[in-house]
Amino acid sequence: MSAFRLPAGGSSIDRSRKLGFTFAGRSYSGFDGDTLASALAANGVSVLGRSFKYHRPRGQVATGHAETNALVQLEQDGFSTANVPATTIRLYDGLVADPVNCSPSPRFDVLAINQLAAPLLSAGFYYKTFMQPSWHFFEGFIRRAAGLGRSAAIPDPQRYGVRHARVKTLLVANAPVDAAELDRHIDGRDDLLALVDGAVSDFQAMAGVQTLPNTRAVALLDHGLVLAVETVCAEPVEGTLREKLHLIRAEKILLAPALQDQPLVFANNDRPGILLLSAARDMLETHGIAPGRHVVVAGPEAETHAFADRLRSAGTEVAATIATDRGECLIEARGRSGVNRVRVSRPDGQAQWVSCDSIVMQGGMTPAIQLFLQDGGRFVRNAEDGSLTASSASDRVTLLGKTQGTPAAPVAAEILQRAKLAKKSFVDFQTDVTVADIQQAVAEGYETPDHLKRYTVLGMGTDQGRLSAMNGARILAEEAARPLAHTLPTKARPPAIPTSFAALGARRPTGELIRPRRLMPADAFHRELGAVMDDYGWERPSHYTTRGETIHDAAQREARAVRETAGLFDGSPLGKIEVKGPQAGAFLDHIYVGRMSTLKQGKVRYGLMLNENGSVFDDGVVMRLGENHYLLNCTSGHADRVFAWVDEYRQCIWPYDVLVQNVTSHWATFGIAGPRARDILTACDLDFDLERDRFPHMAVREGSFADQHARIARVSFSGELSYELSVPVTAAMDALGHLWRVAEPLGIVPYGIEALEILRVEKGYLHVGADTDSETQPGDIGFGAFWPKKPADFIGRRSLLRAPAQRADRKQLVGLRADDDRTVLPMGGHIIDDDGGSIGWIGSSYYSPNLRRGVTLAMLEAGQGRHGERVTVFSLGDRWQATVSPPTAFDSENIRVNA
Amino acid sequence: MMQLRCPYCGERDETEFRFGGPAAIIRPGPPEQVSDEAWADFLYQMNNEAGWQAERWCHVGGCGSWFHIWRHTLTHDVSQPTLVGRPMAERPVE
Numbered sequence: 005m006s007a008f009r010l011p012a013g014g015s016s017i018d019r020s021r022k023l024g025f026t027f028a029g030r031s032y033s034g035f036d037g038d039t040l041a042s043a044l045a046a047n048g049v050s051v052l053g054r055s056f057k058y059h060r061p062r063g064q065v066a067t068g069h070a071e072t073n074a075l076v077q078l079e080q081d082g083f084s085t086a087n088v089p090a091t092t093i094r095l096y097d098g099l100v101a102d103p104v105n106c107s108p109s110p111r112f113d114v115l116a117i118n119q120l121a122a123p124l125l126s127a128g129f130y131y132k133t134f135m136q137p138s139w140h141f142f143e144g145f146i147r148r149a150a151g152l153g154r155s156a157a158i159p160d161p162q163r164y165g166v167r168h169a170r171v172k173t174l175l176v177a178n179a180p181v182d183a184a185e186l187d188r189h190i191d192g193r194d195d196l197l198a199l200v201d202g203a204v205s206d207f208q209a210m211a212g213v214q215t216l217p218n219t220r221a222v223a224l225l226d227h228g229l230v231l232a233v234e235t236v237c238a239e240p241v242e243g244t245l246r247e248k249l250h251l252i253r254a255e256k257i258l259l260a261p262a263l264q265d266q267p268l269v270f271a272n273n274d275r276p277g278i279l280l281l282s283a284a285r286d287m288l289e290t291h292g293i294a295p296g297r298h299v300v301v302a303g304p305e306a307e308t309h310a311f312a313d314r315l316r317s318a319g320t321e322v323a324a325t326i327a328t329d330r331g332e333c334l335i336e337a338r339g340r341s342g343v344n345r346v347r348v349s350r351p352d353g354q355a356q357w358v359s360c361d362s363i364v365m366q367g368g369m370t371p372a373i374q375l376f377l378q379d380g381g382r383f384v385r386n387a388e389d390g391s392l393t394a395s396s397a398s399d400r401v402t403l404l405g406k407t408q409g410t411p412a413a414p415v416a417a418e419i420l421q422r423a424k425l426a427k428k429s430f431v432d433f434q435t436d437v438t439v440a441d442i443q444q445a446v447a448e449g450y451e452t453p454d455h456l457k458r459y460t461v462l463g464m465g466t467d468q469g470r471l472s473a474m475n476g477a478r479i480l481a482e483e484a485a486r487p488l489a490h491t492l493p494t495k496a497r498p499p500a501i502p503t504s505f506a507a508l509g510a511r512r513p514t515g516e517l518i519r520p521r522r523l524m525p526a527d528a529f530h531r532e533l534g535a536v537m538d539d540y541g542w543e544r545p546s547h548y549t550t551r552g553e554t555i556h557d558a559a560q561r562e563a564r565a566v567r568e569t570a571g572l573f574d575g576s577p578l579g580k581i582e583v584k585g586p587q588a589g590a591f592l593d594h595i596y597v598g599r600m601s602t603l604k605q606g607k608v609r610y611g612l613m614l615n616e617n618g619s620v621f622d623d624g625v626v627m628r629l630g631e632n633h634y635l636l637n638c639t640s641g642h643a644d645r646v647f648a649w650v651d652e653y654r655q656c657i658w659p660y661d662v663l664v665q666n667v668t669s670h671w672a673t674f675g676i677a678g679p680r681a682r683d684i685l686t687a688c689d690l691d692f693d694l695e696r697d698r699f700p701h702m703a704v705r706e707g708s709f710a711d712q713h714a715r716i717a718r719v720s721f722s723g724e725l726s727y728e729l730s731v732p733v734t735a736a737m738d739a740l741g742h743l744w745r746v747a748e749p750l751g752i753v754p755y756g757i758e759a760l761e762i763l764r765v766e767k768g769y770l771h772v773g774a775d776t777d778s779e780t781q782p783g784d785i786g787f788g789a790f791w792p793k794k795p796a797d798f799i800g801r802r803s804l805l806r807a808p809a810q811r812a813d814r815k816q817l818v819g820l821r822a823d824d825d826r827t828v829l830p831m832g833g834h835i836i837d838d839d840g841g842s843i844g845w846i847g848s849s850y851y852s853p854n855l856r857r858g859v860t861l862a863m864l865e866a867g868q869g870r871h872g873e874r875v876t877v878f879s880l881g882d883r884w885q886a887t888v889s890p891p892t893a894f895d896s897e898n899i900r901v902n903a
Numbered sequence: 904m905m906q907l908r909c910p911y912c913g914e915r916d917e918t919e920f921r922f923g924g925p926a927a928i929i930r931p932g933p934p935e936q937v938s939d940e941a942w943a944d945f946l947y948q949m950n951n952e953a954g955w956q957a958e959r960w961c962h963v964g965g966c967g968s969w970f971h972i973w974r975h976t977l978t979h980d981v982s983q984p985t986l987v988g989r990p991m992a993e994r995p996v997e
Contacts, residue, residue: 226905226917226979253906380978398978616930616946648963652923655969656959656987657930802934802942 006277006296006361009046014292025099041090042291050276053103057436063276069501072434072467076101083240086153104153162246164510171197174254176221178262223498228254247507260404261371268367271336271428281366294320296362302326303366323360328413368412370474377496387489432472434465451484525672525736541641542577545756560853562759569751570678579643581636585662593796603628608702618803627704643668672736677726684747710742723767725903762850768891775847785817818867819889825857833879909962919964926957
C-alpha cells in the first residue's frame with residue numbers, strides 16, 4: 005500500500021499502452037513494460053503472498069530471480085505454472101495470477117494462526133515432533149499445509165523444444181561486461197555465444213556477438229555442458245512453443261555474475277514495504293514507482309545518501325537515512341501488513357522510533373554465483389570484514405567483472421540477545437528461518453553451514469540462498485564462535501533458477517512412449533483368438549477368453565486342456581543368445597554351473613547361471629546346434645541383461661575366440677505341449693522325424709516348416725510331451741496360421757502365462773526371481789551335485805566354497821501341501837517356527853485343476869531333509885497347516901515328458 | 904554430463920555408457936587357490952579414490968565395447984580410453 009506510481013519516469017514502461025490483468029481474482033491494469041510485481045505495486049497491492057511456515061504476509065523484496073517472497077501461481081488449467089517470481093513475469097494483456105500458500109486470500113489467511121504457534125514450529129520441529137506414533141500419521145496434513153504452488157493437473161497445451169549446440173566460448177552475462185576485458189578472454193567474437201540477462205541493457209551495443217534472447221542458464225554441468233532455457237512465448241496460447249531447452253557444450257565458459265545486495269537482519273524485517281535497495285532502484289528507474297511516501301533508507305552511508313537524494317528528486321520524502329557503516333542499526337519494525345515505524349539505534353546507544361511506510365535496505369553485496377558454485381567454484385571470505393569473493397576453480401570457467409562483495413552490515417546486539425526479537429528477525433524469508441532458529445541449531449550442535457542448512461532449511465528456497473546464505477553463514481559464525489573465514493555458504497546445485505519440468509523433458513518420450521510396448525510377432529493372431537494381454541515386459545496373453553470367463557476360470561480350463569489334449573503357447577519373448585566360435589564350449593563352461601562343452605550336437609541341457617556371489621542369476625536350456633554353435637535360452641524379461649552379462653565376461657575375463665549375439669527378437673517360438681502334441685505336429689506335414697526314440701526329450705532338430713527354415717526342440721516347462729517350434733520372426737504369422745489350421749480340429753487349446761504358471765508349479769519347475777532370491781545357490785534348488793567335479797572355473801564358483809554356502813540351515817526348494825485341499829497357500833506367506841519366526845517363504849502357489857488341490861513351491865530352511873514334516877504358514881495374520889513335500893507334485897517319474 | 908571417448912565410436916555423451924567399477928580390481932583364480940579374504944576383497948572392496956581412478960566403462964548405447972579410462976573423481980577430467988585387454992595408459996599427473 006505504501007508504493008505508488010509516480011506521475012512520470014520509468015525507462016521500460018510505455019504509459020500509452022495499458023494492459024489489463026487479474027491477481028487473486030481482482031482486476032487491475034498496468035503498463036506495457038511492467039513486471040507483474042511492478043504493476044501490482046503501482047496498484048497499491050503490497051501483500052503478494054504468505055510465508056511458507058508461519059504464513060506471515062509478504063511482499064516484493066528483490067528483483068528478478070532473487071525474489072523470494074512474491075511467488076505466484078501463473079495462469080490456470082494446463083497453462084498453470086507454480087512458484088514463479090512476480091518480478092520475472094513481464095506483464096501481458098489478460099494475464100491471470102494467484103498467490104501461493106494462502107487461503108482464501110493473502111490478506112486474510114486461515115493458516116496465519118501458525119504465527120501464534122511459532123514457538124512450536126522452530127528448527128527441527130518436524131524431526132522431533134512427528135515421530136510418534138509415526139511420521140506417516142501426520143504426513144498427509146503436513147504435505148497439504150507445506151507446499152507452495154500447485155502443479156497443473158492436466159497436460160500442458162503449449163509445446164517445448166530442445167536445441168543442441170557446440171560453441172568455443174559461452175558468455176553468461178548477469179552483469180555489465182567490459183568489452184576490453186571480454187576481448188582479452190576470447191580469440192574473436194565470431195566464436196562467442198552470449199546469454200544476456202534482460203537487465204543488462206548495454207550489452208547489445210557490442211558488435212559481432214551472437215546472443216540468444218530471453219535465455220537463462222540454469223545449470224553448469226560436467227565437461228562444459230550448460231543448460232539454458234529460452235522463453236519463446238510467455239503468453240498462454242495453445243499450441244505455441246513456450247520454452248526451448250538449449251544444451252550448449254562450450255570449450256570455455258565466461259561468467260559475469262551480478263552483485264546481489266543482501267537484506268538487513270532486524271525484527272519484522274519481512275514486512276511488506278521493506279525491500280532491497282536494488283529493488284527500490286529498479287522500481288523507481290525502470291517502472292516509475294516510489295516505494296513509499298516516508299521512506300527510511302538504510303545501508304552503507306554513500307549508497308544510502310545517493311539513493312535518498314534520488315528519492316527526494318523524484319518527489320518522495322525520506323524519513324531517515326541509516327548509515328550501517330557508521331554504527332547505526334535497525335532493530336525492529338512495527339506494522340501489521342506493512343510498516344508504520346522502525347526503531348533505530350545510534351552509535352551512542354540511544355534508540356528512537358522513526359515513522360515511515362517503507363524501508364529500503366542494503367546489508368552488503370555478494371556475487372550471485374549459483375551457476376559457478378555448481379562447477380565447483382567457491383566463495384572466499386575476507387576474514388576482516390566478512391565479505392565474500394568468488395574464486396575460480398576449474399580451467400574451463402572464468403569469471404568476469406566484479407566478483408568481490410562488500411562487507412555485511414552488523415546485526416544489532418539487542419537482536420542476538422533478546423529471544424523475542426530474534427524470533428522475528430528473518431534470515432531466510434522464503435523458508436521462514438530466523439536468527440532464533442540459527443541460535444537453536446547452534447545450541448543443538450549444528451555448527452557448520454551444511455548442517456545448519458539441513459536442520460533449518462536455510463537457503464533451500466527457490467532463490468537458492470541468494471538473499472540468505474551470506475547472512476546465515478555470518479550469523480552462524482558469530483553464534484558458534486567459529487572462524488569467519490571457514491564459514492562459507494553451502495554449494496548450490498542445479499537448477500540455478502526454477503525450471504519447468506516440461507522444458508527439461510522437451511522432446512523426450514512421454515505418455516505411451518515413456519516405455520514402448522513390446523508386441524509379439526504374432527500379436528494380432530492371439531488377439532483374434534481372444535487373448536487377454538498383460539504387460540510382462542512384453543505384452544503377452546495372460547489367458548484367452550471369449551465367453552466372459554474370469555482369469556481364474558480361463559487359466560484352470562487351459563491348464564487342464566494341456567494335460568488332457570494339447571496346448572499352444574507363444575514363447576517368442578524367450579531370451580535367445582547365440583554363441584559361436586571354436587572355443588564356444590569352453591567359454592560356456594565358464595558361464596554356466598553345468599558343463600556345456602560335453603553337450604552333444606543336437607542335444608539340449610538345462611543350465612544355471614550364477615552371479616559372482618554364487619547366487620542364481622538366470623536359468624534356461626542350452627542347445628548345441630553345431631560343433632561351434634550354441635543357442636542359449638534365458639528368461640524372457642532378462643534377455644538383454646543376460647546378453648550384456650555374457651558379453652562382458654567375453655570381453656573382460658575370458659577373451660576366447662567366440663562371438664555372442666542376442667537373437668531374441670529374430671525368432672518366433674511356439675510351444676505345443678500335451679499328450680497329443682506329436683500327433684498334431686505329425687499332421688502338420690513336417691520334414692522332421694518326430695519318432696519318439698529318434699527325437700527324444702532334450703533334443704533339437706533343424707529343418708523346415710511351412711516352407712520356412714525352422715528349428716524344433718523337445719523341451720518342456722509344463723512337464724508334458726512338448727515341442728518348441730522356432731521360425732524366423734518374419735514368418736511368424738504364416739507359421740502360426742498353418743499350425744492353427746491343422747491343430748485346432750485336433751483339439752489344441754491356446755494357453756497363457758497364468759496356465760503356464762499352474763503347470764510348472766504342478767511339476768515343481770522353479771521360476772528364477774519368483775522362487776529364488778538373492779541368496780539362492782545351486783545346491784538349494786537341487787543342483788549341488790554336479791559342479792564340484794567340473795574342472796573349469798565358472799562365474800560364482802569361488803563363492804560356493806565359502807562356509808555360508810555349506811551351512812545345513814540354508815533355505816532349500818520344497819513343495820507344500822495344505823491340510824485342506826481347497827486351500828491355496830498365499831504367495832509371499834512365511835513358514836514360521838514355534839516362536840513365530842520365519843524359517844522360509846512361499847514363492848509360487850496355485851490351485852491345480854489336474855490334482856484338484858493347491859500346489860505350492862517354497863524355500864524352507866534345511867527343506868530337503870524335511871519332507872513329510874508338518875509346518876505352519878503365516879500371512880497377514882492368518883495361519884495354515886501344511887506338509888512339506890518334494891517340489892514335484894505331478895508325474896514325478898517324468899513319464900509324460902518322455903512320452 | 905560428462906563426455907567419454909569410446910575407442911571405436913569416439914566422443915559421446917555419458918548417457919550412452921555404463922559404468923563398470925574400478926579397473927584395478929582383478930578377478931582372482933583359480934577358485935580353490937583363492938583365500939576367502941581375497942575373494943571378499945574382489946566382491947566388496949571398492950576404493951572410491953579422491954583423485955585419478957582407473958575405471959571400466961562399456962559403450963552400451965553404441966558398439967558394446969568395454970574399455971578403461973582414468974577419471975579424476977573430483978574434477979571429472981577423463982583420459983583417452985584403452986580397450987580392455989590392452990595395456991592401460993599411465994596414470995595422469997595431478
